Amino acid sequence: MKPRLRPHAWAARVMLAAAFVAALAGCGARNPHFDPARAHHTPEGFRNPNDVANPGFAAFLRWKWDRLWQAMAPDNPGRVPVTALDPSALHKPESGWRVSWIGHATVLLQIDGLNLITDPVFSPRPAPLSGTGAERLVPLPLRLDDLPPIDAVLISHNHYDHLDEPTLRALFGRGGGRTRFLVPLGVERWFAEQGIGPVTALDWWRGATIARNGDAVDIDLVPAQHWSRRTLADTNRTLWGGYVVRGGGVSAYFAGDTGYGPHFGEIGRRYGGFDLAMIPVGCHEPRWFMGKQHVNPAEAARAHLDLGARYTLGIHWGTFRHCDEPADQPLDDLPPALARSGIPPDRFELWAIGERRRLAGNGFRR
Structure with missing residues (x-):
């Protein structure tokens, strides 16, 4: 039949x-x-x-x-650890680096007196049309209004789970002109259409400096192996990439979305390794389709080595189900991948959503 x-x-x-x-x-x-x-x-x-x-x-x-x-394996959101972020701690002035994973590719970087956020997405279902797209599987660890004043927003590319209009409008509205938006080439046109700014558009290997009250960080856009599309007719019309952030004697790498390739080694060589790398570990199946655009845990482990990262935070998992594997699958797949690559488990970790740590020595401590 x-x-x-x-x-x-x-x-x-x-x-x-x-x-x-x-x-x-x-x-x-x-x-x-x-x-x-x-x-x-x-x-x-x-x-x-x-x-x-x-x-x-x-x-x-x-x-x-x-x-x-196909029958899809179910998600197990109960396995994804979530902890509430304390807003008072985020607003307290502190020296050094503090890092908070808010979920998916959203990471809050607090560097001395500066606050940066990567690919902020606070919507329950980021998608072009209301009621479509993948739903958030676990609760947010804080409200957007509980964020500290944001100095810079780093956008890796224009896919809806990384470029979220309601979130960006809210950040713009509460920023009072303080918040600067860093984007890959071409994405600035979308921001202009929304009336959101100020915006700095970057090409690969180009950068900008964010400074306030004597504190400063240098931020460069670096290559990624991915693609872009915001509408039905603009595939690859805008650039995509990752970011390198340097400040306070510390260097960090944020991958955005990327497949595995020689760009990891080139980035590591150019910048001399990193104190922190933020590398995606989820949304990688089926490999025949996702392999060139999203790394899997084994490739993320190789990227950690290629980059010369002293510590890596696994991101892009546990929050939304965009691909064929369950959103919690990295909990099972990352440990054996690290063992096969000879990476100590305390050098590449999966945090709880909402977890906040400070840089200490060669790693990040609670």
Whole structure:
């Protein structure tokens, strides 16, 4: 007997067909930042290091079709540790580095008197349309209004689980002009459309300095192996990347979203290693589709070594279910991956959502 489509399957197929038509319609767009001397620039947009291509639209259709018929392993959000962040501690002036994982790719970096936040997402369901997209599986460890004043927001790319309009509007509204938004090339156009700023757009290996009351950090955008899309017709029209943050004699690397590649080694060599790396460990299945755009735990372990990281925090897990594996899967997969790579378990850890630690020696302590 021929299997029947699930009730939502027809809607999914219509949506995907519309995406295909819209993508064709957008083929004539030009890249206003195009520099022929920059290998990752194209006249239409941007491409990966070494021109690594992600799976195309046909592969995306195949993945979505497979998911309609496959039984997905359930998430176990009860396994994901969550602890409430104390707002009073976040607002207390302290010297040195303090790091708080808020969930997914959202990390609060407090460096002497400066407050930075990466890919802030506080929405329950970040998506282009209300009621669509992956739901937040665990509670937030604090309210957005409980954050300290933010000096800089670091955006890695324009996917909805990293560029969240309601969160960014709220940060802009409460910033009073203090908050600066750092974005990859092209993403500044979205910010201009929303009336959010000030914005600094960066190319790979380019940077900016954030300073206030005598404290300063240098922030560089660095390569990542990924892609971008905000609408149905703007694939790879804007750049993507990770960040290097240096301040107070400490250096940190934030990967954003990335597949595994030689860029990790190049970044490590250029910056001489890192006191802290923040590397994704979730949303990596199925490998035939996700392999070039998202590292798995084994590749994250290799990246830790390539970067010369003295300590790594695993991010991009436990919060949303965007891929085929359960959101809590890194709890099982990371320990054996570290053992196979010879990495001590106290040098690459998974924190509780809401956990806050300070830099001490070669690691981060509670």
